[in-house]
Amino acid sequence: MIPPNPTPDELLTPALTDPESFDAARTTRLVAQLGHDDHEIRRAASWATRFVIVETPSLADHCTGQFRRVLRDADAQSDVLRTLSVIGEYNPEAVTEIINGAIEEETIDQLVGRYIVAGYRPPEFGSDGTVISDEGDETDPEVEAIDTEADKGLHEPDDRESGSGVEPDSPIGRPPSDPPSKPPRLDRSLTAYEPVVSETKIGGGLDVVVQVSVDGREFTGTRRRSEAIDGADYDAFRSAVNRWCRIDDHDTVATVIDHGTRPTPWLITERSVTGSLADRNTPLSPPEARWVLCRIADALSYAHATGVLHGGLHPGAVTFVEAVEEADTWKYPRIDDWQLGNLFSSTDSHTSVPRRYAAPEHVSPDRFGGVDTASDMYGAGAIGYELLTGRPPARDSGEIRPVTAVAPDVPEELSTTLIKCLRTAKMERYASAAALKRDLVAAGDR
Template sequence: MTSERDPRALVAEVLTATDVDRDHVPRLLDLLDAGDRQVRLGAATALCVVADEHPGDVASLVGQLAARADESLAATLALEYVADRYPQVVEDRLDQWASTVEPTHRVDRSTPTRGGSDGRDVGRTRIAGEGADDDGRQVYTDDGDDEKQPQADDEDGNTIGQRPQAADAEWRSLVEYESRFDRLSILAPRERRRYGDTYRTLGVVDETEYAVGLRLLDSPAEGDGAFAAQLATRLEEWAAVADVDNVVTLYDWKADPRLWLATEYTAETLADQGRFPPAEAAWHAERLAAAVSTLHERGVVHAGIDADAVAYYGNVIEEGDRQPPLLDNLGLLSVYRHQFDPAQFLDPRYAAPEYYQRRFGRIDHATDIYGLGAVCYRLFTGKAPYTGAFDAVRDEVLSSGPPDPSAVADVPPAVDDIVGKAMARRKLARYETAAHLRQELRSLRGDDA
């Protein structure tokens, strides 16, 4: 029987046959989870051959691969190949497949993309930046436009940007009681940032002082147990990598009395910075790539790297002092994008193709490499990879890609190749690991960097 055949012999038969038997598909799908890596990858390649030989079976095959993609890299590789060969068939089949799975699973596999024909999103979140506003405005800017917005009252009746009122003092005392800090002293008015409000705070533990960012995170309007559970998992992962260089430290967090975090305090982001000299840009980029490489080795995916996710302490004594870049908000986007407009938490100009269309694959380690490439673009040129209204940005991300860095700034020629590879539309064309990207960035630093 086919099920008893040696896996390698089956794979070899499919790869060399002139008339490929589609009846081998169930067994090949099972082999995607085989313990032998060569068998897994061979099965993925064989399924690609079956798809080429039997295009009429692609839609059925896509559903089987999508169901395994979250747990199987081999399935993801096969799905990416099929999506590249038959993009419309795959997109349509994934739409249909997403609408039939259970809602809890549907959330895990969704990516921002177009809605259903009835105006609702079918098993997905809303497109980043898409909504009722159709005036063709620019997507995110790096020039501090948010600071020009009027202050607004939050649900507790406190005004964002003003000194904390009584309600703040009440929850702060509860946070102080629940946290690892002996004392917490708020030093400045609260600031509206991504994911919620932040207070610049002095935290004390055993008479040692810490510069703390006390953050009150946004939550869905009505209680959502799945949201809370998924967020808890991401926060546990973030807290577990406190020893990783160039990552904002998460000191503590709790869900009561409100969802709050205590992190290192940072005052600025890359979006607040000007253009760096090439050697300096390479230094920052290499540090970030090293951090991402370590995170990936520990099984942590950031999932939302852009200019606002790269933080700086902002406490330089003299202008020109070097500040280390820090990755902030680890893993939060993977939870928040299913409950809120993703454009609140990821600048569309830095978003990988897989955030726009499912056929480019799931959000994973390769997405972080794309994000690093986009951040490198910003570091070397002082500009975001794309400009314009949301629709124009999305179309360029999915088709032509950004201009070469050398076309917008005076940069070493190698920057074009490094950024181009990191930001490749297809995951298989990107750097295999963040460590590989780091190695190439190191060559740009020069002797004095």
């Protein structure tokens, strides 16, 4: 049931974790919340409605009247149109009926209706059919500066740029038959994890590489430890670790090996001996890059369905594990750093994404909104861009330069998929990681 005065979490949580439980009546009540007086409730109802109808598109058929009613509310229109622009991809007939009815009632004008029915995904529309720029449709100077830095060569120098003379990882290979084995969960004291290299101070934390021995098998891990005893937020630490542990049974999510709070919060997580994507020679071949992105999309789908957001995806957050039992197989990706950076550092984890990989909302949240699942879509696009070009996303006159303009051998369909992930406006990105994977798979079938 939807309570009479719901909170955003009360709307979002069931839609994220159990969208199949929504029937026609419950979905109609959810759509009604798009007309709530509270903007945060309307925003949560918009996301929740999308999750539910993307899962069961036929439910939109039962809500056409309710959608038209909330469209009559001028304050709610932008949230309703955003919602319709997404679900139109899954049930265009129902959305067309809603929009045609609204045009007949002169609730919206014909131009707005044509854009929505055609599948255009603006961040916001006003009643006059113009795009409201403060939701991120226009290029923001701060966002443009992200890629200006990269284009001027201000990002960290390495040997991966075109013409550097360093060969990329071999395109020869195939996916492993099975994911590499993962380390088990342990319950030891902090002193059991001795560093194999000296401690490195990062922000307000201490990170070291450790070796973990279990039944004669050796695993490499990263030990993170808070430096401060006073002021440590133990409840936030436990909550963050519990969220990560809920999803680390997925093959593409790095394992939480151990954690504790004495003497300060600390965490041991799986680490690859070959390092992260930031340490690899790129570009990879298009088939391998697409395979890696499909694994990442799978992990994001699993996490988002469980109510877990990454929020800071970038190449340094993706490690690669070798399947040592099989020769000539591709390294398996594992996603690390699930919203724990700010608990070990004085820097907020959402803004600690390297600037050249940051989504617009990381740079300017007041203008582009908060970090959410759409931010993970941007992060997946940035990772894909790096995999295929060997460099961060670059802009031309405010627009992301197509992958094919940097790496001509990349298939056009794959380039188009990544550019959709990297749109400035959130609502022009993929509505879900499952939708992203569908296009990745389709790009390989062409």
